[in-house]
Amino acid sequence: MIEKLRGVRDFYPEDYYGRRQIYDTLTRTVRRYGFKEIATPSIESLEMITKKSGDAIVDEIYAFKDKGGRDICLIPELTPSVARMIVSRQKVLTKPVKWCSLSRHWRYERPQKGRQREFYQFNVDVFGVRSARADFEILACGIDCMRELGLDNFMFHVSNRNILDAFFTSYGVDPKAAFPIVDKRSKVQEDDFREMLGEIGVDDKCYGRLVSLLEIKGPLHESIPKIAAALGEGAENASSAIDDLSTLGVLLDHYGFSKHCMADLSIVRGLAYYTDMVFEVFDKKKSLRSLFGGGRYDNLIELLGGQSMPAAGFAIGIPILEILMKEEGIWPQPDFGPEYYIVTIGDVDKTAIDILSHVRRSHTAEMSLGTTKPSKQLKHANNIGAKHVIIVGERELADSNVTLKDLSSGDQQLLSVEELKKIVA
Amino acid sequence: MIEKLRGVRDFYPEDYYGRRQIYDTLTRTVRRYGFKEIATPSIESLEMITKKSGDAIVDEIYAFKDKGGRDICLIPELTPSVARMIVSRQKVLTKPVKWCSLSRHWRYERPQKGRQREFYQFNVDVFGVRSARADFEILACGIDCMRELGLDNFMFHVSNRNILDAFFTSYGVDPKAAFPIVDKRSKVQEDDFREMLGEIGVDDKCYGRLVSLLEIKGPLHESIPKIAAALGEGAENASSAIDDLSTLGVLLDHYGFSKHCMADLSIVRGLAYYTDMVFEVFDKKKSLRSLFGGGRYDNLIELLGGQSMPAAGFAIGIPILEILMKEEGIWPQPDFGPEYYIVTIGDVDKTAIDILSHVRRSHTAEMSLGTTKPSKQLKHANNIGAKHVIIVGERELADSNVTLKDLSSGDQQLLSVEELKKIVA
Numbered sequence: 001m002i003e004k005l006r007g008v009r010d011f012y013p014e015d016y017y018g019r020r021q022i023y024d025t026l027t028r029t030v031r032r033y034g035f036k037e038i039a040t041p042s043i044e045s046l047e048m049i050t051k052k053s054g055d056a057i058v059d060e061i062y063a064f065k066d067k068g069g070r071d072i073c074l075i076p077e078l079t080p081s082v083a084r085m086i087v088s089r090q091k092v093l094t095k096p097v098k099w100c101s102l103s104r105h106w107r108y109e110r111p112q113k114g115r116q117r118e119f120y121q122f123n124v125d126v127f128g129v130r131s132a133r134a135d136f137e138i139l140a141c142g143i144d145c146m147r148e149l150g151l152d153n154f155m156f157h158v159s160n161r162n163i164l165d166a167f168f169t170s171y172g173v174d175p176k177a178a179f180p181i182v183d184k185r186s187k188v189q190e191d192d193f194r195e196m197l198g199e200i201g202v203d204d205k206c207y208g209r210l211v212s213l214l215e216i217k218g219p220l221h222e223s224i225p226k227i228a229a230a231l232g233e234g235a236e237n238a239s240s241a242i243d244d245l246s247t248l249g250v251l252l253d254h255y256g257f258s259k260h261c262m263a264d265l266s267i268v269r270g271l272a273y274y275t276d277m278v279f280e281v282f283d284k285k286k287s288l289r290s291l292f293g294g295g296r297y298d299n300l301i302e303l304l305g306g307q308s309m310p311a312a313g314f315a316i317g318i319p320i321l322e323i324l325m326k327e328e329g330i331w332p333q334p335d336f337g338p339e340y341y342i343v344t345i346g347d348v349d350k351t352a353i354d355i356l357s358h359v360r361r362s363h364t365a366e367m368s369l370g371t372t373k374p375s376k377q378l379k380h381a382n383n384i385g386a387k388h389v390i391i392v393g394e395r396e397l398a399d400s401n402v403t404l405k406d407l408s409s410g411d412q413q414l415l416s417v418e419e420l421k422k423i424v425a
Numbered sequence: 426m427i428e429k430l431r432g433v434r435d436f437y438p439e440d441y442y443g444r445r446q447i448y449d450t451l452t453r454t455v456r457r458y459g460f461k462e463i464a465t466p467s468i469e470s471l472e473m474i475t476k477k478s479g480d481a482i483v484d485e486i487y488a489f490k491d492k493g494g495r496d497i498c499l500i501p502e503l504t505p506s507v508a509r510m511i512v513s514r515q516k517v518l519t520k521p522v523k524w525c526s527l528s529r530h531w532r533y534e535r536p537q538k539g540r541q542r543e544f545y546q547f548n549v550d551v552f553g554v555r556s557a558r559a560d561f562e563i564l565a566c567g568i569d570c571m572r573e574l575g576l577d578n579f580m581f582h583v584s585n586r587n588i589l590d591a592f593f594t595s596y597g598v599d600p601k602a603a604f605p606i607v608d609k610r611s612k613v614q615e616d617d618f619r620e621m622l623g624e625i626g627v628d629d630k631c632y633g634r635l636v637s638l639l640e641i642k643g644p645l646h647e648s649i650p651k652i653a654a655a656l657g658e659g660a661e662n663a664s665s666a667i668d669d670l671s672t673l674g675v676l677l678d679h680y681g682f683s684k685h686c687m688a689d690l691s692i693v694r695g696l697a698y699y700t701d702m703v704f705e706v707f708d709k710k711k712s713l714r715s716l717f718g719g720g721r722y723d724n725l726i727e728l729l730g731g732q733s734m735p736a737a738g739f740a741i742g743i744p745i746l747e748i749l750m751k752e753e754g755i756w757p758q759p760d761f762g763p764e765y766y767i768v769t770i771g772d773v774d775k776t777a778i779d780i781l782s783h784v785r786r787s788h789t790a791e792m793s794l795g796t797t798k799p800s801k802q803l804k805h806a807n808n809i810g811a812k813h814v815i816i817v818g819e820r821e822l823a824d825s826n827v828t829l830k831d832l833s834s835g836d837q838q839l840l841s842v843e844e845l846k847k848i849v850a
Contacts, residue, residue, distance in 0.1 A: 001730040002473045002509055004466060005497060010510050013461035013524065020462055034763050034791040036438035037445055041429055041543055042467065042529060043487075043499075048427045062468075064489035067533050072430060074468075074499075084427055085435050094808065096794050099438065104467060104529070108492050118466055129794040137794055144785075254778035305426040338459050353679035360569075366459040369521050369554040369562055383519065 007109075007117030017334035019120075022149065022321060023102050026122045029148045033141045035100040035124055040081035042104060046071040051304060052080045052273065062106045074106035078123040078315065079297075080304065086127055087306035095128030114319045125313030130298060132247035135277040136255070138294060138312045139248070142281065143257045149321065150330040153284040154291065157264035158220065158248065160277050161295075162241035163227065164265055167213065170233055171206040176272075178202070183270045185214065214266045220249025223263035244277065273297045277312065283324060291324065292316045337385025339363040340424065343377040346394030351417060355390060355402070359424050382407060390420065432534075432542030442759035444545075447574065447746060448527050451547045454573045458566045460525040460549055465506035467529060471496040476729060477505045477698065487531045499531035503548045503740065504722075505729065511552055512731035520553030539744045550738030555723060557672035560702040563719060563737045564677065567706065568685045574746065575755040578709040579716065582689035583645065583673065585702050586720075587666035588652065589690055592638065595658050596631040603627070604693045610639065611691070639691045645674025648688035669702065698722045702737065708749060716749065717741045762810025763789040765849065768802040771819030776842060780815060780827070784849050807832060815845065 004010060011019060027037065046063050053076075062074040075081055078101055086097065101123045111117055124141055126134050139156060146154050161175075164182065168175040177200040185193055197207060212230045216223050224246045228235050235242070245263065252258045269278045278295035294314025301309040325331040340359050344352045344367070352367065359365040366386070368377045374393075381389050391403040402420055405412035415423065429435060436444060452462065471488050478501075487499040500506055503526060511522065526548045536542055549566055551559050564581060571579050589607065590600040602625040610618055622632060637655045641648050649671045653660050660667070670688065677683045694703045703720035719739025726734040750756040765784050769777045769792070777792065784790040791811070793802045799818075806814050816828040827845055830837035840848065 001512055002470060002476070003513075004509065005468055005470060005491075005495070008466035008468060010466065010506075010513075011464035012510065012514070013463055016462045016464055019464070032785045032787075032789050034789060036761055037441045038438055039436035039441055039444070041433035041435065043430055043433060043531070043543065045427060045430060051427070059492075062491065066430075066487065067484075070430070081435075084429065085437065087426055088428075088435075089437070106468070118468065126794070131795050133792075133796075134794040140782075251774065251778055254775050255782045256779070257782075336461055349676065350679050353676055354681070357565075357680045357682075360457045362457075364457050364459060367558075369551070369559040370556050371558075 005117070007111035009116055009118070013336065014334050017336075018322065018325070018332045019318065021332040022318060022325075023122075025148050026145050026316070027100065027102065029145050030100045030124050030141055033098070033137065033144075035098045035126075035141070038082070038085065038099045038101050040075070040078060040085065040101065040103065042075055043072050044075050044081055044084075046073045048080050048084060048304065049073055049076065052083075052300065060107055060109060062108055075103075076105055076107050078103050078105070078121060079125075079300065079313075082123065082125055083300050083304045083306070083311075086301055086309065086311075087304055090301075090306050090309065093128075096134065097127040098125075099127075100124045114317075114323050116319065120318040122316045122318065123313065124294075124315075125311060127301070127309055127311045130276075130296070130310035132244045132251065134310070134312055135244070135248050135296060136251040138314060139252065139261065139279060140255050140257055142279075142292075142294065142314050142316075143260045145316065146260075146281070149325065151324065151328065153328070154260065155282050155284050156261045156279050157217075157267045157282060158245070158261055158277065158279045159263065159265045159267040160241040160245045161268055161274060162276055163231070163238045163245070164213070164268065166236075166238035166241065167210070167231055168206075170237060171202070173201050173206065179268045180270060182210075182214070182266060183268050185266055217264050218262055219258060220245065220261060220263050221253065221258075224249065227263065227265065241276070248277070267293075269293055269295055273300050273303075275299060279314075286327075291320050335385065337387055338366045339387050340365040341377075341381035341384070341386035341389045342367040343374055343381065343389050343391045344368070344393075345374045345391065348392045348394055348397055351397055351402075352392040355392065355417065355420065358421050359390070362425065390424075430542070432536035434541055434543070438761065439759050442761075443747065443750070443757045444743065446757040447743060447750075448547075450573050451570055451741070452525065452527065454570050455525045455549055455566055458523070458562065458569075460523045460551075460566070463507070463510065463524045463526050465500070465503060465510065465526065465528065467500060468497050469500050469506055469509075471498045473505050473509060473729065474498055474501065477508075477725065485532055485534060487533055500528075501530055501532050503528050503530070503546060504550075504725065504738075507548065507550060508725050508729045508731070508736075511726055511734065511736075512729055515726075515731050515734065518553075521559065522552040523550075524552075525549045539742075539748050541744065545743040547741045547743065548738065549719075549740075550736060552726070552734055552736045555701075555721070555735035557669045557676065559735070559737055560669070560673050560721060561676040561680070563739060564673070564686065564704060565680050565682055567704075567719065567739050567741075568682045570741065571685075571706070574750065576749065576753065578753070579685065580707050580709050581686045581704050582642075582692045582707060583670070583686055583702065583704045584688065584690045584692040585666040585670045586693055586699060587701055588656070588663045588670070589638070589693065591660075591663035591666065592635070592656055593627075593631075595662065596627070598626050598631065601697075605695060607635075607639070607691060608693050608695045642689050643687055644683060645670065645686060645688050646678065646683075649674065652688065652690065666701070673702070692718075694718055694720055698725050698728075700724060704739075711752075716745050760810065762812055763791045764812050765790040766802075766806035766809070766811035766814045767792040768799055768806065768814050768816045769793070769818075770799045770816065773817045773819055773822055776822055776827070777817040780817065780842065780845065783846050784815070786850075788849065815849075 061076045165175040168178045181196045216226045267280045274295045275298045276296040280293035281291040283289040296312040298310040486501045593600040593603045606621045641651045692705045699720045700723045701721040705718035706716040708714040721737040723735040
């Protein structure tokens with residue numbers, strides 16, 4: 001017997017059913033925000049991926065030579081491909097460009113729960129506008145996606161990287177060196193955190209203020225004055241970032257989504273390519289497990305050869321949603337039973353097939369594909385969860401009648417074929 | 426600027442829109458037949474693919490070694506993966522197993538119109554039943570897919586390979602040698618066809634009868650008596666295949682689909698793995714261009730290590746549907762304009778964003794992401810094809826009013842915010 005590869009998943013109907021609901025819900029939700037679906041290729045030149053993520057990524061992805069000797073790879077994420085699509089039509093696209101996509105990705109990593117070698121992500125991006133309203137649009141859309149899936153125990157932790165950037169700069173510390181350390185904070189001991197920061201020139205005063213800043217966590221409108229106060233001398237250069245964050249808080253409040261958002265400067269997102277606003281979504285129940293994140297990345301389009309163009313977006317991994325929704329007991333349960341199952345008794349094919357054809361115009365309907373006894377057909381209809389059976393029997397058909405039976409209530413009616421067709425339309 | 430790879434396609438929203446409609450239509454149609462969606466991995470062991478298709482396929486696909494040294498490939502078709510999924514749960518699956526899938530495939534071929542290196546297919550298969558009814562289910566479902574897409578100028582050419590098998594056997598000719606030649610008939614000169622058949626032992630009498638058989642093309646119920654007559658001494662061994670084809674014709678007739686079907690013994694489908702019923706779908710307008718095909722393949726599950734299990738199905742390539750629907754002028758045209766666009770005049774964010782939040786619960790709604798003048802917002806609303814604008818202006822808002830304007834008729838009403846929310850719910 002041939003096995004599937006390690007780290008990939010077969011979706012049987014009962015596995016796929018929930019996925020389909022999630023895909024449809026996410027797509028339907030973001031469409032209401034004016035995002036339009038796109039699709040990118042699964043294979044791209046390796047150069048494009050390393051240009052964004054550096055050469056080290058090659059070890060973590062499916063990279064290989066095609067038969068023409070080109071270095072190509074299975075895409076590990078969507079953003080570079082979307083950016084490439086933007087660049088190639090940059091002059092003609094109407095701004096803002098609002099795109100979404102459900103896509104498959106591959107990483108050659110050690111498989112573990114919620115992290116497979118082949119996985120699906122849902123991407124949402126807006127290009128061409130740099131404003132608090134554009135940041136708001138992305139956040140509101142992300143929050144709405146979670147709500148529409150039936151989730152409620154989540155929190156968007158929002159920051160603006162320019163605040164910490166200004167803070168570190170005012171202390172003569174290189175923010176590029178500091179961000180990766182800040183990003184690790186929750187994973188290391190306090191002493192180690194202090195030591196790592198010391199190595200890049202963070203003195204006691206700076207450290208004290210930093211810790212105060214990182215511990216401000218709460219509603220945006222309450223936190224922003226605290227942030228401004230804690231920044232001290234660094235506040236001036238951060239003023240526009242603070243204003244943006246403040247406006248973002250106001251817009252989310254007007255929109256009714258502020259209960260799902262809090263300020264949290266410890267969110268910097270390790271990825272070098274984020275600029276300005278960043279966020280990470282946490283599961284409030286499971287001791288703040290990170291679910292997904294996003295933010296603004298205003299330099300990527302230029303990096304990939306385009307004209308400078310602002311951008312913001314997020315990517316939700318479908319596996320973590322599946323884990324979360326199953327834990328919450330809201331994973332969609334399949335109901336595969338056909339609306340109608342046609343049971344035949346005797347030589348009634350002509351009418352039975354005609355009825356099948358009629359019913360299928362608007363309902364799910366099935367019929368035995370073999371030549372089994374009526375009792376077995378009925379048993380099968382029950383087994384597969386059919387809602388109704390239509391019994392077409394030689395005897396009733398002599399009077400042009402058939403029986404419609406509701407399998408849950410047991411109610412049944414004798415109907416003429418014409419009456420049946422009117423009822424089941 | 427980084428380019429996409431050769432032979433792959435970027436789907437911009439205007440390209441993807443039609444694809445999405447097709448995917449949804451196909452899925453919705455086959456669901457009514459009781460087919461359930463599955464999804465397979467995109468990467469599989471190379472061994473599985475060569476087991477079905479032979480080693481020569483390696484030159485035509487994306488085959489490579491993963492970082493663990495395994496020979497793997499991007500799947501060139503769905504059937505082997507589906508068969509693998511069947512095999513791995515063969516004992517517990519309720520029969521008939523009816524699965525469908527929209528999937529992405531890759532072939533390393535010279536790109537040409539309608540044939541890209543990365544492409545989508547829609548697969549439909551039924552496992553576990555060997556009967557004319559199961560064949561009928563597959564054909565009816567295929568026909569319905571075409572009809573639901575709005576197509577009408579197509580014809581399913583149906584055969585049963587066992588008829589020609591019995592015919593050739595009765596003349597002492599190896600059917601395995603003869604089928605590939607029959608398959609080539611429309612592409613070669615008559616003399617060459619005759620010569621190739623001569624080389625495998627087809628004498629004049631056999632050739633004469635074969636040509637008569639291959640030229641019988643017409644409604645199934647008319648053609649079957651002709652086929653039986655033309656078979657002569659070979660008819661006896663073909664009788665069960667003829668009966669099956671005859672029953673299939675009767676069922677399709679009861680179902681109302683016989684106008685889309687004809688008998689055509691020249692359809693053998695080159696692929697070695699088909700058994701019994703085979704069909705190919707042709708475009709009636711374009712001098713019988715082949716659109717897609719399918720049939721019964723009762724030996725594949727066993728070949729891939731399972732218990733013997735009958736199977737039948739088809740795969741529709743989405744690119745050919747796109748070409749065809751565009752030619753017919755029925756390719757779905759995108760209508761991306763949002764239902765509502767909110768135009769703001771002055772400092773009205775609180776109300777405008779509250780309205781936006783309300784409207785988006787059930788409609789597509791957008792709002793400027795920048796801080797542009799009202800006239801520019803209105804112009805943008807028109808440009809993107811918005812159906813209505815909701816004008817939230819400081820002056821009207823002083824009396825708690827906003828304006829709802831229908832952009833196609835030009836009609837506008839002054840409404841209180843509460844009235845608006847009731848109308849747009």
